[in-house]
Amino acid sequence: MAALDVLAxxxxxxxxxQLAAIPLVVLVxxxxxxxxxxxxxGAPVTPGIEFTGGTELQVTTGAGQxxxxxxxxxxxxxxxxxxxxxxAGGNTFIVTTQSTDTDALTSAAESAGYTVxxxxxxxxxxxxxxQQLGVLGLAAAFVGMALLVFVLFRSxxxxxxxxxxxxxxxxxxxALMNLFGIELSLGTVAALLMLIGYSVDxxxxxxxxxxxxxxxxxxxxxxxxxxxxxxxxTSISAMAVMxxxxxxxxxxxxxxxxxxxxxxxxxxxxxxxxxxxxxxxLRWYKFEGIAR
Amino acid sequence: MIRENWRIGLLVIFVLAAAVALFAPGLxxxxxxxxxxxxxTTGPTNLQYGLDLSGGSQIRAPLSGLTAxxxxxxxxxxxxxxxxxxxxxxxxxxxVRVRTGNGSAxxxxxxxxxxxxxxxxxxxxxxxDVQQGDVSDGLTKQTxxxxxxxxxxxxxxxxxxxxxxxxxxxxxxxxxxxxxPNQNRSELRxxxxxxxxxxxxxxxxxxxxxxxxxxxxxxxxxASGNGSANGTGPTTCNVxxxxxxxxxxxxxxxRQDQQTGEPVVPVTxxxxxxxxxxxxxxxxxxxxxxxxxxxxxxxxxGHCLLTVRDGEVVYSAGVDPDLARGFASGEFVDDPVxxxxxxxxxxxxxxxxxxxxxxxxxxxxxxxxxxxxxxxxVAQRFKGLSLVTGLVAVLAVSVAIFVRYREPRVAVPMLLxxxxxxxxxxxxxxxxxxxxxxxxxxxxxxxxxxxxxxxVIIADEILQSDVSTxxxxxxxxxxxxxVIGAAAATTVIAMSPLALLxxxxxxxxxxxxxxxxxxxxxxxxxxxxxxLRRLLTDN
Numbered sequence: 031m032a033a034l035d036v037l038a039x040x041x042x043x044x045x046x047x048q049l050a051a052i053p054l055v056v057l058v059x060x061x062x063x064x065x066x067x068x069x070x071x072g073a074p075v076t077p078g079i080e081f082t083g084g085t086e087l088q089v090t091t092g093a094g095q096x097x098x099x100x101x102x103x104x105x106x107x108x109x110x111x112x113x114x115x116x117x118a119g120g121n122t123f124i125v126t127t128q129s130t131d132t133d134a135l136t137s138a139a140e141s142a143g144y145t146v147x148x149x150x151x152x153x154x155x156x157x158x159x160x161q162q163l164g165v166l167g168l169a170a171a172f173v174g175m176a177l178l179v180f181v182l183f184r185s186x187x188x189x190x191x192x193x194x195x196x197x198x199x200x201x202x203x204x205a206l207m208n209l210f211g212i213e214l215s216l217g218t219v220a221a222l223l224m225l226i227g228y229s230v231d232x233x234x235x236x237x238x239x240x241x242x243x244x245x246x247x248x249x250x251x252x253x254x255x256x257x258x259x260x261x262x263x264t265s266i267s268a269m270a271v272m273x274x275x276x277x278x279x280x281x282x283x284x285x286x287x288x289x290x291x292x293x294x295x296x297x298x299x300x301x302x303x304x305x306x307x308x309x310x311x312l313r314w315y316k317f318e319g320i321a322r
Numbered sequence: 323m324i325r326e327n328w329r330i331g332l333l334v335i336f337v338l339a340a341a342v343a344l345f346a347p348g349l350x351x352x353x354x355x356x357x358x359x360x361x362x363t364t365g366p367t368n369l370q371y372g373l374d375l376s377g378g379s380q381i382r383a384p385l386s387g388l389t390a391x392x393x394x395x396x397x398x399x400x401x402x403x404x405x406x407x408x409x410x411x412x413x414x415x416x417x418v419r420v421r422t423g424n425g426s427a428x429x430x431x432x433x434x435x436x437x438x439x440x441x442x443x444x445x446x447x448x449x450x451d452v453q454q455g456d457v458s459d460g461l462t463k464q465t466x467x468x469x470x471x472x473x474x475x476x477x478x479x480x481x482x483x484x485x486x487x488x489x490x491x492x493x494x495x496x497x498x499x500x501x502x503p504n505q506n507r508s509e510l511r512x513x514x515x516x517x518x519x520x521x522x523x524x525x526x527x528x529x530x531x532x533x534x535x536x537x538x539x540x541x542x543x544x545a546s547g548n549g550s551a552n553g554t555g556p557t558t559c560n561v562x563x564x565x566x567x568x569x570x571x572x573x574x575x576x577r578q579d580q581q582t583g584e585p586v587v588p589v590t591x592x593x594x595x596x597x598x599x600x601x602x603x604x605x606x607x608x609x610x611x612x613x614x615x616x617x618x619x620x621x622x623x624g625h626c627l628l629t630v631r632d633g634e635v636v637y638s639a640g641v642d643p644d645l646a647r648g649f650a651s652g653e654f655v656d657d658p659v660x661x662x663x664x665x666x667x668x669x670x671x672x673x674x675x676x677x678x679x680x681x682x683x684x685x686x687x688x689x690x691x692x693x694x695x696x697x698x699x700v701a702q703r704f705k706g707l708s709l710v711t712g713l714v715a716v717l718a719v720s721v722a723i724f725v726r727y728r729e730p731r732v733a734v735p736m737l738l739x740x741x742x743x744x745x746x747x748x749x750x751x752x753x754x755x756x757x758x759x760x761x762x763x764x765x766x767x768x769x770x771x772x773x774x775x776x777x778v779i780i781a782d783e784i785l786q787s788d789v790s791t792x793x794x795x796x797x798x799x800x801x802x803x804x805v806i807g808a809a810a811a812t813t814v815i816a817m818s819p820l821a822l823l824x825x826x827x828x829x830x831x832x833x834x835x836x837x838x839x840x841x842x843x844x845x846x847x848x849x850x851x852x853x854l855r856r857l858l859t860d861n
Contacts, residue, residue, distance in 0.1 A: 088700070132693060133508055149507060149695040156382075156692050159495065167819040174815040182808050220761065220831050223820060224768050227813030227835075231775055234808045243801075257782040261775040264722040268771055271718040272711055281707040285760045286767075293771075 041248060041309060049310035053303050057198045060205035067208050075204055078213035081161035083154030084128040085135055089144040090121050098123055101142045107131035117278040122147065124278075130154070164219045172196070175226050182234070187319050188241060191311035192233040195303035199229035203295040212292070217285040221292035228265060228293070229300040232258035233308055240312050247316050255305055262297050262304075269293040327856070333849035336841075337742050340749025344368055369748065372757035372830075375705040377698025378503035379510045383691030384496060385469055385684040386434030387461045388441050393450050395420075395427040403429065403448060410444035411436055416519065416566055419683070421464065430461050432684035463489070465683050466496050473500055473514060475679035480513055480671075492823070497691060507695035515688060519681040520673065521630050522564035522662075525638070526606050526613075527556045527623040536561060541630055556623040563602050563627065566681060569595035571658075573677040576670040579663065585670035586661040587677065596658035600649055603641075609650035611643035629662055631676065637664050708763045715767050716741065719774050726778075731857045732785070736777045739850040743773045746845070747838050761827050765834030772813060772835075773842050776806045780851050784858070799851045810843040 041049070064074040079086055091098065095114050102112040102125055112127035129135065132151045139146050152160075175196060180189045200222055212218065239254035240247060273290030276283040344367045373380050395403060407429065408415040417432040431441055438457040445452040466489045477485040477500070485502040502510050523541050528534065537559035564570075572590035579586045591599060607613050608625055616626035618638035629637040641649070648654040664670035696704075719740070723733045744766055751758060783802035784795065813835065820832035 130689075133511070136508065136695075145697070146695070147697045147700040149693070151694070152692045153690050155690045159492065163492065163823050167823050170819040170823075171816040174818070175812050178808075178812055178815055216761070216828050217764070220764060220820075220828050223816055223832075224835070226816040227772065227809070228775075230812045231772070231809040234812070235779060235805050238801075238805050238808075242804075253782075253786075257779055260722075260726050260782070261778045264719055264726075264774055264778065265771045267718040267722045268715040268767070268774075272715045272767060275711045275714050276708075281711060283704060283708055283711065283760065286708060286711055286764055289764045289767075 041251065041313070046310040046314045049306050049313075053195075053198060053307040056202060056299070056302070060198070060202040063205035063208055064201065075208060075214045076211075077157075077161060078215040079126055079128070079150075079157070080152055080216050081157045081164070081214065082128065083130060083152050083157040084126065085130055085132050085149065085151040087125045087135060087139060087149050088117075088147040089123055089125060089139050090147055091123070091142070091144040092121060093142070093144070095123065098125065098144070101138060101144075102127060102135065105129070105131075105134055105138055107134045115278070117282045122282065124284075160216075164214075164216075168200075168219065168222060171223055171226055172200075175230060179230070179234075183237060183241065185241075185315075187311060187315040188237045191308045191315075192230060192237060194311075195233055195300070195308050196226055196229050198303050198307070199225050199296050199300045202299040203292050206295050207292065212288065215285075215288060217288040218292050221289040221296070224289070224293060225296040225300075228262075228297060229303070232262055232300060232304045235261075236304060236308055237312065240316065247313060251309060251312075258304060259301065262301055266294055266297045269297065327852055329849040329852040330856075332845055333739075333742060336746050336749075336845050340746045340752075343749040343753045344745075367748075368752040370752075370755055370757045371701075371705065372759035372762075373501060373503075373694060373696055373701070374759040374761075375701050375708070376503055377696045377701035378501060379507040380499065380501045380694045381507075381510060381514060381686075381688070381691065382490065382497045382499045382693070383686045383688045385432075385461050385465065385498065385682070386687040387430055387432045387465075387684045388436060388438060388457050388459060389461055390429045390441065390445055390452055390457045392456065393427045393429050393445060393452055395422060395425065395450065403427065403450075406448040407431065407441075407444050410447055411440060417684075419465065421462070428462060430465060430684075432461070432465075434685065434687060460496060461684060463496070466498065468683050469498055469686075472518075472680045472682050473498065476513060476518070476675055477502060479675045479679050482510075482513075498686060504698055507693060511688065511693070513675075514686060516632050517682045517685045518676040518679070519632055520567055520676050521562055522569075523628040523630050523635075524561045524563045524602060524606055524608065525616075525618050525626040525628050526559055526608070527617075527625070528559045530557070533557065534559065538562060541628060541633075541635055558622060559606075560628075561602060561606065563599055564591070564595060567677050568592075568680070569599070570677055573674060576667065576674050579661065582663075584663045584665075585667045586663045587670055587674045588659065588661045589677065591658035593658075596655050599658070600652060600654050603646075603649040603654075608641050609646050611646045614640040614643055614646065616640035627662075629664075629673070631673070636669065636673065637662070639663055704760065708760060712763060712767055712770075716770060719770065723774070723778075727781070732781055732854065735850060735853045735857070736774065736781065739777060739846050739853070740770055740773045743838065743842050743846045744770060746841050747834065750837055750841070751834070756830065756833075759827065759830055761831040762834050765831040765838065768831075768835050769838030769842065772809070772839060773846070776809065776842060776847050777850050779805055780847060781854065784851065784854050795855050799848075799855075802851070803848070806843060806847060810839045813839050 068074045089098070095116055099112065099114045102108055107129045108127050109129065112125050115124045117124060127135070130151050130153055132149055136146050136149055176193045179192045183189045203222065203225065207214070207218065235258050236251070236254040239250040243250060269290045273287050273294055275281055276286035276290060278284065346368070403420050404415055404418045408418045411431060413431065413433055413436070419430045419432065421428045429445065439454050442452050442454040442457050470487045470489055473487040477487065482502050485500070487498065487500050490497050490499045500510065500514055538561060541560050569591055570589050571592040574588040576585050576587055603609055613625040615624040616639055617624035618626040618628060625640060626638045627641060628635050645660055662673070664673050720737050723736055727733045747766065747769060751762070780802045783798045786798070817832040817835050820828050821836060
């Protein structure tokens with residue numbers, strides 16, 4: 031694969047510091063974005079209506095975006111401007127509002143002559159419970175993964191290398207979500223959890239080749255990289271295709287396109303983390319850490 | 323030979339089992355239907371589809387109320403407690419439920435308007451040592467079970483087919499989840515929003531100005547019929563004659579009364595309810611055929627039986643002379659049949675559903691839940707398109723694999739193995755009757771992804787150089803398997819919080835991913851190693 035040649039860098043040309051610098055700078059930038067977001071909005075990421083509470087309607091109509099906006103903004107139940115997003119067909123729009131008075135919203139839509147395709151309403155209290163559980167689930171998954179990695183490798187530096195790159199694999203996509211305007215939804219939480227599983231795959235593979243097998247460090251790394259990059263690129267291609275096909279421009283299945291997009295971002299970041307950050311930490315451990 | 327290839331054999335067995343689970347004539351359809359149609363999405367399989375992929379409405383909401391657990395009541399405490407707490411809190415006795423066992427009781431109050439503090443102090447003034455901290459929001463599992471049963475009855479009584487009601491819990495909080503295919507959201511909401519408590523109240527004029535102690539407070543928020551309220555009409559009295567639906571043994575479908583033409587619901591009382599009811603009728607003068615006029619809502623006074631639903635008087639009527647004679651003679655006790663009327667057909671229909679299905683123990687708190695509606699045609703489109711999305715993802719994986727290996731003997735079995743994994747997983751979903759939603763589809767695609775990753779690890783490990791002997795194969799296979807097993811374990815650990823915490827809609831995704839990874843690690847991925855060995859070596 032062409033990309034394999036691109037990644038066939040000669041690690042001996044670079045010091046550990048140089049290798050680790052790029053992923054660490056990216057991680058720090060991502061954390062800065064999340065911190066800045068927290069200062070500006072009060073949350074490190076933008077939660078969607080599944081977490082804040084509100085209603086999402088999907089309507090089909092010949093009317094224009096502004097007209098739909100007016101229809102819903104005129105309702106007393108709707109506080110502030112509802113968000114209206116056009117999708118693939120041109121006639122289908124997604125309307126999002128903080129209001130949970132679904133009866134008022136649907137009857138307004140129907141009396142304006144729109145076809146209501148779907149309505150999804152979450153109360154604020156249910157949403158905040160779900161959000162709490164989501165954060166808790168993500169934290170529990172991460173801690174569980176970290177413990178397992180320690181049990182598998184039983185040495186500090188290689189385990190930390192895996193955990194750090196998994197951490198970065200989650201944090202960088204979160205920051206990118208902010209920059210691309212993707213809200214945190216149940217689908218994106220699922221994708222982030224899936225990233226924990228996916229990202230650890232290639233790290234475990236690399237650690238296993240370097241630590242548990244005989245042979246030269248660079249030889250082992252090369253083999254692990256050949257397999258690992260194939261794995262990750264295969265997954266990226268599947269997820270990228272899913273993200274595009276399910277996007278609002280083609281099939282309009284938001285859940286699937288969100289999962290796909292977050293995974294593409296996370297897996298791309300994982301390539302960088304595994305073969306720059308993880309490799310440099312392992313090399314340091316192998317040549318200097320053990321010797322000390 | 324068989325001993326060497328047991329892994330392939332196991333895979334074949336599982337694929338066959340999945341095929342049986344998916345296509346054997348059962349709930350969904352049959353082999354014949356599939357043969358003629360060949361399209362998985364149109365329903366020839368035994369797969370079940372959830373709301374996302376079939377359309378319909380779903381409402382999830384908790385029941386309103388509070389629970390005090392571990393109230394030390396001693397062996398005799400129960401009965402007294404219900405009345406005491408009800409009068410302290412000024413709620414009906416049907417809104418307080420005491421369950422005793424081993425000298426301690428669980429007390430529930432079925433109302434959204436009682437604070438934890440008020441409930442605790444009501445129990446304290448009843449003489450029990452209960453602190454505010456002992457009172458928690460929410461109701462017991464038993465109450466939820468009752469609610470689920472009542473709601474299922476309501477849905478089937480009102481003629482909606484295919485509805486399902488269940489209790490789901492999310493982070494220690496319980497919710498009732500009601501799903502009805504092809505049903506408009508607001509209609510479903512209307513059906514379940516009310517508690518549907520129906521009681522029958524005797525309303526009658528009393529002589530003199532003193533209100534006897536057996537009289538209860540005014541009924542309904544529209545107390546206009548109660549003459550004494552505004553001082554113009556005669557003094558009247560209310561007494562609950564039938565406290566709840568449990569007094570009815572049999573409820574017949576709505577029909578038209580031959581004389582008045584009004585829609586009526588014929589009912590039969592239970593033996594236990596018939597005697598006290600008749601005694602009340604005798605005591606308050608309803609047994610006199612002359613007392614047939616009813617002035618409720620029309621100036622007040624007279625003798626009326628009020629049908630009260632959730633505190634609202636929905637119908638009032640005098641007693642028919644024949645029925646009155648039955649009360650007088652006591653014949654009614656032996657044949658406790660009468661009919662209760664309503665103003666119009668739809669009200670009669672609602673009354674019939676309420677009487678038949680029973681009342682919800684506590685009202686649903688629709689403000690604290692979620693609701694969802696998907697137009698069936700949109701859901702159908704999702705079903706087809708998500709299948710296409712999955713196939714396109716598989717195609718992308720295939721292209722990547724072929725580009726990398728350029729060797730059909732490696733790549734084709736890899737794809738077939740990945741697909742068989744999904745196939746077995748679909749069989750699993752059909753076996754346990756899991757209703758598939760979009761989140762499950764995302765899970766399937768995730769499984770394809772991790773599956774192919776693992777197959778790449780196996781392939782690369784085994785293809786390093788010529789596999790000449792079985793011993794080399796075994797050792798390489800074992801090394802590949804260490805990585806795969808470790809990766810699978812992390813995925814399972816990463817997903818298990820979601821599967822256990824049951825974060826609503828993500829639970830299905832987590833379960834599919836976990837089961838998929840397990841099927842992969844235990845069955846399909848080892849088989850792929852075996853296939854490679856067969857294809858690449860002579861033994």
